[in-house]
Amino acid sequence: MEHVLESQVNGVGGTPSPAQPQRTRRWLPTLLVSPSVLVLLLWMTVPLAMTLYFSVSRYNLLNPDQTGLAGFDNYRFLLEDPAFWPAIGNTLVLIGSVLAISVVAGTLLAVLFDQPFAGRGVARILVISPFFVMPTVAALIWKNMMLHPVYGLAAWVARLFGAEPVDWLATHPMLSVIIIVAWQWTPFAFLILLTALQSLDPEQKEAAQLDGASPVRIFWHIVLPHLKRAIAVVVMIETIFLLSIFAEIHTTTAGGPGTATTNLAYFVYSLGLQQFDIGIASAGGIVAVVLANVVAFFLVRMLARNLKGVHEQ
Amino acid sequence: MSTLTATWRTRLAGVLAWAIALALFFPIAWAALTATEQDAYTPTLWFTPTLDSFREVLERAHYPSFLGNSLAVSVISTLLALAIAIPAGYAMAFFPNKRTQQVLLWMLSTKMMPAVGVLLPVYLLAKTAGLLDSITALVIVYTLANLPIAVWMVFTYCNDVPREILEAARMDGANLWQELVYVLLPTMLPGLASTALLLLILSWNEAFWSLNLTSIDAAPLTVFIASYSNPEGLFWAKLSAASVLAIAPILVLGWLAQRQLVRGLTFGAVK
Numbered sequence: 022m023e024h025v026l027e028s029q030v031n032g033v034g035g036t037p038s039p040a041q042p043q044r045t046r047r048w049l050p051t052l053l054v055s056p057s058v059l060v061l062l063l064w065m066t067v068p069l070a071m072t073l074y075f076s077v078s079r080y081n082l083l084n085p086d087q088t089g090l091a092g093f094d095n096y097r098f099l100l101e102d103p104a105f106w107p108a109i110g111n112t113l114v115l116i117g118s119v120l121a122i123s124v125v126a127g128t129l130l131a132v133l134f135d136q137p138f139a140g141r142g143v144a145r146i147l148v149i150s151p152f153f154v155m156p157t158v159a160a161l162i163w164k165n166m167m168l169h170p171v172y173g174l175a176a177w178v179a180r181l182f183g184a185e186p187v188d189w190l191a192t193h194p195m196l197s198v199i200i201i202v203a204w205q206w207t208p209f210a211f212l213i214l215l216t217a218l219q220s221l222d223p224e225q226k227e228a229a230q231l232d233g234a235s236p237v238r239i240f241w242h243i244v245l246p247h248l249k250r251a252i253a254v255v256v257m258i259e260t261i262f263l264l265s266i267f268a269e270i271h272t273t274t275a276g277g278p279g280t281a282t283t284n285l286a287y288f289v290y291s292l293g294l295q296q297f298d299i300g301i302a303s304a305g306g307i308v309a310v311v312l313a314n315v316v317a318f319f320l321v322r323m324l325a326r327n328l329k330g331v332h333e334q
Numbered sequence: 335m336s337t338l339t340a341t342w343r344t345r346l347a348g349v350l351a352w353a354i355a356l357a358l359f360f361p362i363a364w365a366a367l368t369a370t371e372q373d374a375y376t377p378t379l380w381f382t383p384t385l386d387s388f389r390e391v392l393e394r395a396h397y398p399s400f401l402g403n404s405l406a407v408s409v410i411s412t413l414l415a416l417a418i419a420i421p422a423g424y425a426m427a428f429f430p431n432k433r434t435q436q437v438l439l440w441m442l443s444t445k446m447m448p449a450v451g452v453l454l455p456v457y458l459l460a461k462t463a464g465l466l467d468s469i470t471a472l473v474i475v476y477t478l479a480n481l482p483i484a485v486w487m488v489f490t491y492c493n494d495v496p497r498e499i500l501e502a503a504r505m506d507g508a509n510l511w512q513e514l515v516y517v518l519l520p521t522m523l524p525g526l527a528s529t530a531l532l533l534l535i536l537s538w539n540e541a542f543w544s545l546n547l548t549s550i551d552a553a554p555l556t557v558f559i560a561s562y563s564n565p566e567g568l569f570w571a572k573l574s575a576a577s578v579l580a581i582a583p584i585l586v587l588g589w590l591a592q593r594q595l596v597r598g599l600t601f602g603a604v605k
Contacts, residue, residue: 049429057485294546313448
């Protein structure tokens with residue numbers, strides 16, 4: 022994230038603009054910034070330190086007699102939990118699939134909507150709408166009206182073709198969750214990428230067309246390089262949000278059947294707020310934080326490499 | 335490409351784009367249709383639309399209270415975040431020092447912490463303070479979660495203000511206060527409005543903390559809707575009506591603010 026966004030803040034932090042008169046007392050800017058820094062510092066450090074502490078403590082809300090430090094026992098219990106590795110796997114599958122779907126579909130849609138056509142403004146509004154639907158409503162609409170084995174649209178289509186309707190959330194639970202989440206996030210990718218695409222100088226494309234370049238070549242050699250930076254931003258922002266996908270799972274499958282749709286966020290919730298083992302759940306929370314940092318680290322490195330040589334817009 | 339004339343290509347693109355747009359919007363349209371049906375058991379396209387379900391939902395004693403919670407939490411947390419962020423964004427844009435860049439990037443990095451990493455301490459702190467299922471707890475969490483976005487947006491909008499305007503005002507003898515109120519504020523107003531809009535949308539739709547920190551008294555619409563995960567047949571029309579009422583205001587706000595949202599959601603990286 023930082024590499025991509027650094028250009029935003031380059032240019033500040035150097036010399037203050039010479040026009041600033043001396044009358045602005047030096048402490049005033051610091052005073053104005055400090056409330057934000059202070060509350061964010063508290064928000065970042067206190068809960069995280071508590072999670073870290075709980076994760077090495079014996080702390081079960083149902084068993085208050087158990088106290089004291091547990092060392093790494095909670096982490097050991099966590100790793101031995103049969104739901105742990107599936108939860109890691111599900112988290113990565115969910116993030117990976119939704120990222121792939123939303124970025125590819127979002128890019129293609131953005132290119133399509135970059136052409137002029139009748140009613141483009143209205144069509145664009147329709148496309149971005151799913152992003153503004155609150156997660157629990159999205160989950161409910163898909164569960165009861167789209168994927169329901171009796172009343173759902175999918176069942177109706179299946180019967181139309183003489184097939185036996187399936188209970189999507191029971192037979193293909195992860196795929197169903199991926200569809201719901203991708204439905205919400207593709208519009209986001211589309212909106213960002215379309216905005217970025219519209220800043221592309223049309224003369225560049227026209228020149229290529231005059232030189233006889235095919236639309237496919239124009240896409241690969243002009244459009245895609247232009248979009249790289251925006252795609253990088255979309256990938257990073259979606260990753261942050263997708264790591265904590267919770268409401269969609271909570272409302273549709275409650276992590277099931279079995280552990281089929283339990284991601285790390287839902288796993289920690291069920292350990293802590295359903296089984297009330299704060300110690301083990303906190304160990305899970307720390308794993309989530311570590312995973313987020315690993316993902317962020319690799320993403321930033323990968324994207325920084327890809328961004329080299331691409332002009333800043 | 336020579337076989338397809340430009341007009342036909344445009345028409346083809348239009349048809350394709352409209353088909354995809356309608357398909358993506360279909361689930362929302364279907365919910366809205368279901369909400370106006372008398373008997374939602376047997377979905378048909380031919381029925382007499384009725385607004386009965388909307389009326390029933392609104393008249394039920396508890397729906398307005400969830401709506402009120404959603405409104406209170408999003409409006410108060412948005413105003414609070416703005417109150418803390420505006421001075422910070424202003425100061426960092428107009429009086430940068432050598433730490434400003436690090437501070438901004440650090441604020442951004444706080445968004446990378448997954449909420450689930452701090453779920454248990456926040457839940458237990460709220461419980462100890464007697465704030466579980468309270469609007470206060472949600473307001474505090476939403477304000478903190480949205481603060482980095484708010485600071486970034488105010489900062490980028492401040493950076494866009496032409497310095498010449500401020501200098502001109504200063505030349506005319508305006509003091510700092512007059513400069514802020516009569517020159518900067520009017521220039522910044524659209525930017526501040528879109529910042530507020532984005533924060534409102536994010537807090538209205540937030541569902542991780544609301545599901546975990548509230549149950550009844552302070553539950554916003556996200557939680558109310560989630561509690562009907564398994565509705566019984568005849569209830570569907572009403573559930574759809576409740577869903578449509580919950581998403582309609584944000585849909586309209588989102589449509590109005592598309593472009594500004596891009597800027598806010600990407601921390602100013604895409605404008």
